[in-house]
Amino acid sequence: MLNRYPLWKNLMVIFVVAIGLLYSLPNIYGEDPAVQISGTRGQEATSSTLSEVQRLLDGNGLKTKSILLENGAILARFNNTDDQLLAKDKITQQLGQSYSVALNLAPATPDWLSAIGGNPMKWGLDLRGGVRFLMEVDMNTALEKRQEQLQDSLRTEFRKEKFQYSAIRNGEDFSTIVTLAKPEQISEVKRFLRKQHANLEIRDISANTLALALSESALNEARENAIEQNLGILRKRVEELGVAEAVIQRQGAERIVVELPGIQDTARAKEILGATATLEFRMVNQNVSPEAIARNSVPSDTEIKLNRQGMPVALNKRAVLGGEHIINASSSFNQNNGTPQVDVTLDSEGGDIMSETTRLNLEKPMATLYVEYKDSGKKDENGKVILEKHEEVINIATIRGRFGSRFQITGIDSSAEAQNLAVLLRSGALTAPIQIVEERTVGPSLGAQNVEQGLKAGLWGLAIVILFCVVYYKLFGLIASIALCANMVLLVGLMSLLPGATLTMPGIAGIILSVGMSVDANVLIFERIKEEMRNGRSIQQAIHEGYNGAWTSIFDANLTTILTAVVLYAAGTGPVKGFAITLALGVAISMFTAITGTRMLVNLIYGGKRVEKLSI
Incomplete structure (x- = not known):
């Protein structure tokens, strides 16, 4: 029989709308x-x-x-x-x-709704208020670190392989210059390097000197790793701030965008996210006298650093351990003298290194070096801020016994400093320093104004469309309006369920546009029904042909819109992505409500009955 749905299909439509209504409810509680x-x-x-x-x-x-x-x-x-x-x-x-x-x-969602996974939609920065940071990764420092790691590896490998060298130093464009003590070893050294370091380009400078540079692919890989590792570390730092709906994403080759909706303590957010602090543990060179330090006459494996009192300290250039091995840190007070300290826990590799180092250096001093990159106030030829490396010895402790993965750092000025240092060490040391090149704050009042204006626009748009439908298409227009409201309910419910979906002002624009797309499908169906009736079809046949005949056109139009939204999401940034998500979801849902939903209502009213006239 024409225009009759089986019971299961009617129940399916009712069930889907009921689920959408249920999961959209949390949004009314605020x-x-x-x-x-x-x-x-x-x-x-x-x-x-x-x-x-x-x-x-x-x-x-x-x-x-x-x-x-x-x-x-x-x-x-x-x-x-x-x-x-x-x-x-x-x-x-x-x-x-x-x-x-x-x-x-x-x-403020009720417990019974939260228990079944009902949560409100996540609001973006422009609706909720908060702060947005545009950060730039200092790639030069990342490549300099890679250069230092390579040189440390070369020194260790050359000693192990008994290759004698007179110097390993920095060259241009992050290259490394190796000068051998024995020119006759150069061929053997080159073979060894090609085997051990396949990503290096090796070039002869003289009979006993080689220039080693990372290949273009290795440089690109180093840059990619710096960005990806910094993204992961920034996510950990955001967790420390207690922000659950942050947006942290890459923008371009060297920049990262961090959006913190709802954050109210912007100064602390800036302090924690922009900080580039880490620690290094180094042995103190006791063989260097104060007189030698004053003359700056120190061995090549030693460098002079200042402590907090401005006094020079001779430290080994090679760090025993870096901040990358720290897996936990918390601030506390020393039980003996009540001064602030940081309790540090190392990973297994770091614990083994520290255990072996303290075993071999009992009764010798080890220093904790605090490293931080700060804005120098200068810019390079490209307009980028130049960061300066600041290093300070925060404490020197004599190794009294062997210890492993747990120990304390003392010599910290205040409890606030200890707490901040603990947060930074917990969340990881940045692979390369980052600087905040743009900061934008959206106040809660502005966000509330955006919400109010967006709701007004949406409601006015919905009301005008409903008025047009009811006036022009009568009962069928009322059916289309019910489907339109169901479309909005399902869209809000789905946005609330999707973990990565965030509602923004452009997203509201996408919802409003999807309202027009949804009613457009009904207009095609209703006009096709009218056309079939003018061609002499019976009412039941006209309804049947109207829905079946318009399906192809509706599918083509909606599919191209969804594909456009997918491209916008893939190629766009935050606001464009928000628009693309709501548009794609709204159009996809409209194919269900505008076709299956309205067909169910039409079938319930007219299906299987003798009808003389349609209210259309």
């Missing part, structure tokens, strides 16, 4: 300003911590909507941002040395 309190790695908040925080808030007259302990972290919700900011300051003063305290916006 968010609460909150303070998130989490322990440093290896430590969790407990019920006693919860009681302490509750007493602190009650003592300062700060009322909470709720305060819960879940998965080792405390989340305190407040009625307004004023209470939230004051509470954050008070809690930091009380617990800041042992806990990470971050401002947050917590969804």
